Amino acid sequence: MAGIYLHIPFCERKCIYCDFYSETNHKDHSVFVKFLLKEIELYSDYHNLEEIQTIYFGGGTPSLLHPLQISEIINAIQKLFKVNQQAEITLEVNPGTVDLQKLKEYKNSGINRLSIGVQSFNDDDLKFLSRIHSVADGLRCISDAKEAGFENIGIDLIYSLPTQTIESLLYNLQIAIDAKVNHISAYSLIVEEGTQLHQLVKNKSILMVDEAIETQMMDITIDGLKSAGFDHYEISNFAKPGYESKHNSNYWNHSNYLGFGPSAHSFWKNKRWWNIDTIFSYYSRLENNLLPISETENLNTEQLINEKFMLGLRSRGVDFKLLNEEFNHDYKLQFENLIHKLTSNQLASYENGHLRLTKSGIMIADEISRMFILRNSV
Ligand code: SF4
Numbered sequence: 001m002a003g004i005y006l007h008i009p010f011c012e013r014k015c016i017y018c019d020f021y022s023e024t025n026h027k028d029h030s031v032f033v034k035f036l037l038k039e040i041e042l043y044s045d046y047h048n049l050e051e052i053q054t055i056y057f058g059g060g061t062p063s064l065l066h067p068l069q070i071s072e073i074i075n076a077i078q079k080l081f082k083v084n085q086q087a088e089i090t091l092e093v094n095p096g097t098v099d100l101q102k103l104k105e106y107k108n109s110g111i112n113r114l115s116i117g118v119q120s121f122n123d124d125d126l127k128f129l130s131r132i133h134s135v136a137d138g139l140r141c142i143s144d145a146k147e148a149g150f151e152n153i154g155i156d157l158i159y160s161l162p163t164q165t166i167e168s169l170l171y172n173l174q175i176a177i178d179a180k181v182n183h184i185s186a187y188s189l190i191v192e193e194g195t196q197l198h199q200l201v202k203n204k205s206i207l208m209v210d211e212a213i214e215t216q217m218m219d220i221t222i223d224g225l226k227s228a229g230f231d232h233y234e235i236s237n238f239a240k241p242g243y244e245s246k247h248n249s250n251y252w253n254h255s256n257y258l259g260f261g262p263s264a265h266s267f268w269k270n271k272r273w274w275n276i277d278t279i280f281s282y283y284s285r286l287e288n289n290l291l292p293i294s295e296t297e298n299l300n301t302e303q304l305i306n307e308k309f310m311l312g313l314r315s316r317g318v319d320f321k322l323l324n325e326e327f328n329h330d331y332k333l334q335f336e337n338l339i340h341k342l343t344s345n346q347l348a349s350y351e352n353g354h355l356r357l358t359k360s361g362i363m364i365a366d367e368i369s370r371m372f373i374l375r376n377s378v
Contacts, residue, residue: 001050001051001053001250001255001256002049002050002051002052002053002250002255002256002257002258002268003052003053003054003055003056003246003247003250003251003255003256003257003258004052004054004055004056004077004081004257004258004259004260005056005058005247005257005258005259005260005264005265006036006055006056006057006058006062006073006259006260006261006264007021007058007059007060007259007260007261007262007263007264007275008029008032008057008058008059008060008061008062008064008065008261009021009022009023009032009059009060009261009262009263009279010022010023010024010026010029010032010059010060010061010064011023011024011059011060011061011064011094012024012061012064012094012096012097012132013130013132014130014196015129015130015131016128016129016130016195016196016197016200017129017158017189017190017191017192017195017196017197018192018195019192019193019194019195020059020060020263021060021262021263021277022059022060022061023279026279029064029065029066029069030069031283032279033065033069033072033073035282035283035286035287036073036260036261037072037073037076038286039260039261039286039291039292040073040076040077040080040260041076041080042286042289042291043080043258043260043291044080046081046258046268047080047081047082048081048082050082050256051082051083051084052077052081052082052083052084052087053084053087053088053246053250054087054088054089054090054246054247054250055074055077055083055087055088055089055090055247056089056090056092056247057070057073057090057091057092057111058092059092061092061094061097062091062092062093063091063092063093063094063097063098063102063106064094064097067102067105067106067108067109068105068109070091070106070109070110070111071108071109071110074089074109074110074111075110088112088113088152088245088246088247089110089111089112089113090111090112090113090114090115090245090247091106091111091113091114091115092115092116092117093114093115093116093117093141093145094117094132094133095116095117095118095133095137095138095140095141096131096132096133096137097132098141098144099144100144100147100148103141103144103145103147103148103150104148104149106148107148107149107150111150112150112152113150113152113153113154113245114145114150114152114153114154115154115155115156115183115185115245116138116141116142116145116153116154116155116156116181117131117155117156118138118141118142118155118156118157118176119131119138119156119157119158120135120157120158120161120164120172121135121138121139121171121172121175121176122135122163122164122168122171122172123135124163125158125161125163125164125168128161128162128163129158129161130196138155139175139179142155142179142181151182152182152183152243153181153182153183154181154182154183154184154185154239154243154245155176155179155181155183155184155185156184156185156186156187157172157173157176157184157185157186157187157221158186158187158188158189159172159186159187159188159189159214159217159218159221160188160189160208160209160213160214160217160218161189161209162206162207162208162209164209164217166216166217166220169217169220169221170220170224173220173221173224173225174224176225177224177225177228182239182240182243183237183238183239183240183243183244183245184225184230184237184238184239185236185237185238186221186225186236186237186238187236188214188217188218189208191208215363218363219359219363222359222362225238226238231244232359232362233249233315233316234248234249234252234314234315234316235314235315235362235365249315251267251311252311252312252314252315252316253311254267254304254307254308254311256268256269259274259275260275261275261282262275262276262277262278262279262282262292263275263276263277270298270299270304271296271297271298271299272296272297272299273293273294273295273296273297274293274294274295275292275293275294276292276293276294277294301327302376304327305323305327305331305376306372306373306376308323309369309372309373309376310369310373312355313355313357313361313365313368313369313372314362314365314369316356317354317355317356317357318354318355318356319353319354320332320353320354320355321352321353321354332353334375334376335372335375338371338372338375339355342355342357342361342368346358346360347360347361347364347368348361348368
């Protein structure tokens, strides 16, 4: 089971918290599409290796591309790779860039899942984040997506904003539940280096919410969405049964994927590589028939195990039976004391060789991952 990620590096405006690579001054995207198709073609060694089960248009703002451009990219992938007929094909959508007609055309181009960057149902939050859309745009986008015939719809929400209160978070969650979407990604606001938000926090122009409130907001989010019938299947992701993101689940299962476009990452058989993150260098490499790869790393067993712990603990857990088989080593025995400590403190459950964090464990998942990583490297 393999996936393809396409990084579309354009945005109308840079949001203050965002550290994803994107350009804001490009209006003509046809040159980019031409080079993206060339990059996909250059991966001929991979075209027949594994069936492609998921395609994901992320960014940036992929909904700035015309539906005909999306269709051209999907057709090229389907022509070159073995793509499963039921493949999940997701498009990230910024509510400020689409209308009903455009969404209908995306549906006709082969997109069968939307991930809508709603972020909040409060206009003060959206202004603070410097999003280009309003609450009304977000709500309209969800209803237009349904009218356009999309059934698999997810939205993104951000919590622990300085503009947010417990009451406004509860309101946000209720509107999200009432919108009857089947996937919600809820992230706490992170201050990433190099962003405008980082500068504002550094200058003390903005005071972030303290850790205790952030934990309380995470707790409320988990409880609120679980009681509305969402499965909490990854630290920041909630899905109605059968609507988990297959593409992201592939990442968390350490499956193979190829990433195309500037800054896109790939992972294939224990090797990871990532692309140059400036668009003109990306073009110039491809113009010379060279892959636009910036760096490559081969993961050794210790790194692979560490990643498996990190990814597994944040999602559906760590399967020690599989791990022991794959690496021919008794990891259950190696981590016996830690597993015992976690289960006796109700931070995790251990059944049939499978360790999964409880809600209390998920709240400190990074800390628990560090304990496994530390013990794995001694
Ligand atoms: S629209 Fe998305 S990718 Fe673009 S700047 Fe905002 S958060 Fe980043």
